[in-house]
Amino acid sequence: MRNNLKVERAIKNITQEDLAKLIGVSRQTINAVEKGKYVPSTMLALKMARVFGKSVDDIFALEEEE
Amino acid sequence: MIPSGILLLLLVIINEWSRFSVNSYMFAIVHNPLVGKDSFFTVVETNILPSLIMLLFLISALLVAFSKEINEDEYISKVRLDSLIWAVLINYLLLLISIIFIYELAFLWILLFNMFTILILFIIRFNLILFKERRCMKNAE
Numbered sequence: 001m002r003n004n005l006k007v008e009r010a011i012k013n014i015t016q017e018d019l020a021k022l023i024g025v026s027r028q029t030i031n032a033v034e035k036g037k038y039v040p041s042t043m044l045a046l047k048m049a050r051v052f053g054k055s056v057d058d059i060f061a062l063e064e065e066e
Numbered sequence: 067m068i069p070s071g072i073l074l075l076l077l078v079i080i081n082e083w084s085r086f087s088v089n090s091y092m093f094a095i096v097h098n099p100l101v102g103k104d105s106f107f108t109v110v111e112t113n114i115l116p117s118l119i120m121l122l123f124l125i126s127a128l129l130v131a132f133s134k135e136i137n138e139d140e141y142i143s144k145v146r147l148d149s150l151i152w153a154v155l156i157n158y159l160l161l162l163i164s165i166i167f168i169y170e171l172a173f174l175w176i177l178l179f180n181m182f183t184i185l186i187l188f189i190i191r192f193n194l195i196l197f198k199e200r201r202c203m204k205n206a207e
Contacts, residue, residue, distance in 0.1 A: 016203075028199050029141035038141050 002061045005034045008052045023047045090114050127185045145195050153188035
């Protein structure tokens with residue numbers, strides 16, 4: 001699964017720490033999602049999309065083989 | 067947890083502990099003394115020092131292992147679950163190896179250690195992963 005989290009963060013110019021505080025999770029979670037180590041739950045993905053004002057599909061995308 | 071862990075190790079290593087024994091009357095469901103008759107459901111006088119140390123160690127290890135982190139969110143829960151599974155599997159792997167290669171009296175010691183190694187492995191693995199994550203985060207940003 002791919003995600004544009006880092007790009008979106010750069011557009012809005014906020015750090016991982018700020019994003020984590022906004023959503024209410026730990027910084028490790030944001031880091032793990034960005035690196036692709038952790039697939040976020042639906043709640044978390046929706047909250048992330050809400051922070052950036054985009055839809056979930058704009059931030060996360062399935063790979064070809066999934 | 068560490069003091070009781072050290073005590074536990076001492077208990078294992080020092081065979082001559084009769085000077086430190088804490089004899090008291092305890093209600094025993096099963097009592098098989100090395101010398102003497104077996105008895106069931108009686109009150110016996112026995113050395114409870116090993117039991118006390120084991121209780122102390124297990125309770126403190128359980129507290130250390132399962133107390134919540136400061137920010138307990140879904141990722142940490144997942145890491146916790148994964149390390150728990152890993153710890154159980156590795157523990158049984160070690161047990162299988164020792165069943166095949168260790169016999170007689172040494173095997174009893176292995177069984178004794180096996181009681182504690184699941185928790186110990188979990189604590190080590192969980193904190194190792196968290197430590198690696200934190201260090202990776204500090205380096206990345």
